[in-house]
Amino acid sequence: MELAWYALLGLFFASYLVLGGYDYGVGLLLARGGPATRRAGLTALGPFFLGNEVWLVAFVGILFGAFPTLEGELLSGFYPVVVGALVGVILVTVGVQLRSRPRSAAARAGWDRVVVVGSALAAFGWGGLLGGLLQGVPLHADGHVAGVTHLATPFAAATGLAMLALVAAHGATFLTLRLPAADAAALGRLAGRLVPVAVVAVVAATALGLLSDRVRATVQQPTAAVLLPSALVTALLVARAALARRRPGVAFAATGAALALPVALVGATLWPAVLVSTVDPAATLTVAEAAASGPTLRLLGWLTIPLLPALLGFQAMCWWVFRGRTDGRAPVYW
């Protein structure tokens, strides 16, 4: 039963990275172009924005309900990255939703800058968190993580940057798929240039990981640690090829997979642990230990599993209703 909940937890975080990922990607791309370009990007995001971010909220909810011990140790053990990512999420949430409420061009440009900064912080923070999990934490037997300096490694920085590059490529691919056909070609070229950057960033992070003693000591399943980064790079190459052949749908699916894979990577390489201790092997926290006790999981199961189809159904309804490329008749609000 713990495994099912662990998979669900991973599913929600991965979905958040895929869906929130293109929000942040589009957010980063607000750094370029004039008001009309930025308006087009935000209109493309439009109806999906609120429904994307909520995967993060649900992820933390499941984390708290089904893995209470993990929640406390994970979040407080990674204090600075989590706070950084959180600040980023807040800036994006507020920036996107409020940027069009003032009417002056200067105010809107100011909010757009807030969104750019927020998107960068969020992507970097979540990437750093995933990297941090892979390099283990100084977790003590009484369940607390000592200090925060354990985070400051080249590997964690590299995973943060890799996430940033992934998100930018994913966002550009999303816009290629969603903007009016006339504007899509230029974005396709941009995405085509960003994907190789992401490949380089991912490969560099992987190399740093392989060189790091801490990461090698933390990995529990070496096969997964090799296979999944390869799958990630493959997904990016598929995206590159699809962009070159003007198949934005395929490319978007591929960059989406590239954003989901890091979560699978962390989950699978650490299994059966979730938090590996670098100071005391006995303190390592396994999935089973991190999970809530039986009655709580059963209760949550009875209440939420029947609801999942409804949750997914309404999200799917949103995608369906607002599918296709934006055009002059697309509602403008953000």
Next chain:
Amino acid sequence: MDTLLLARLQFATTTSIHFLFVVVTLGLVTLLVGMQTAWFLTGNPKWERLTRFWGQLYVINYVLGIATGIVMEFQFGLNWSGLSRYVGNVFGAPLAIETLVAFFLESTFLGMWIFGWHRLRRGVHLALLWGVALTAYASAFWIMVANAWLQNPVGYEVRDGIAHLTDFGALLTNPTFGMAFGHVVAAALLTGGILMAAVSAWHLLRRTPDFALFRTSLRLGLVTAAGAVTLVQGFGFAQFGPIGQVQPTKFGGSPAADALVAEWTARFGPGDYTPPALASVGLGFMILIGFTLGAVWLLLPLLWRDWIIRLRFPLWLTMLALPLPFVAVILGWIAREVGRQPWVAYGLLPTEQAVSRVDPGLMLASLIGFSLLLGALAVTNWTLLARHAARGAADPALGRPPGTPDDEPRPAPAFA
């Protein structure tokens, strides 16, 4: 400064900001449902315009509800990891249910509602707003279940120093839940009603266009506020019974409180088990505000033949009342939360054991950072709200037909 104090300060600041926004969300969405349903049923364009105008304010307000809510959610793990370790099995369940059952759908629905004007059939569009409202109430329901459990832990047993869930039903029948939930919902309606009446009063005093529109929303707001204030008072006084029984130390000395303190001293060792006086002070002022706002009833007869508008001074009074419900909700929460000190979970988990073992410097940095960030965002948001409220109902961006020239910027005024 120690980590505990900083963590408490941070919780108090961020939750207070969160609540100032969600209380409006909860109140306004109820009124919006009424207005859009009236539009659907009568087809009268007046209701559509009302829905768009108030909907615009609602959506702007909502932004900070989300932003601060996300901080709240993470804060449990960041600053209160002891809470999840010792009582997470029980306390986490309602929070998890809330996020999945309520927030997830609420935001999905709201996104479709904002962008669905002119695209979805009117019935579907209305159903989405109903969905938003119902899930908002569901979220208040579950968060109050969680909070009530901290006030009075029930339905659990402690094994190996950790609380395990034994009886979920007990969480729902918790004596600290029912009346408090009613009180909070009524307070939200009261706040929404007063807000609507006050903004309308401003327009009527300034004699801006759209007299008929703001006349309607003034009446709607005042009637709602009057009904709600009575409910607030009823549910408020009804809370004293259960509180006296399960939290005798909350509002000052009594034989039951002394007995409980003696018991705790025996079990947990000597300590200061009486909450700060701040709790009772907050309570007193809130009740004062509750009675003051009860005077809304006196304005209702003046609705006859629009005397309320012709006399003008009642409009001024309505505007002056606007800050009161906001002050009251914060005071009420201070009474409830400070009154349960020194416990996070009353009689079960002392606050000092729940706090994360984070370096005080880090905690201070995050306290200052989040307070400044959320405070600045809150002020910005209220400024935008005030501007949009003042701009009137001529052409809100919400629900503007697609293809109409957007208000995409005219050249910015030159500052240099």
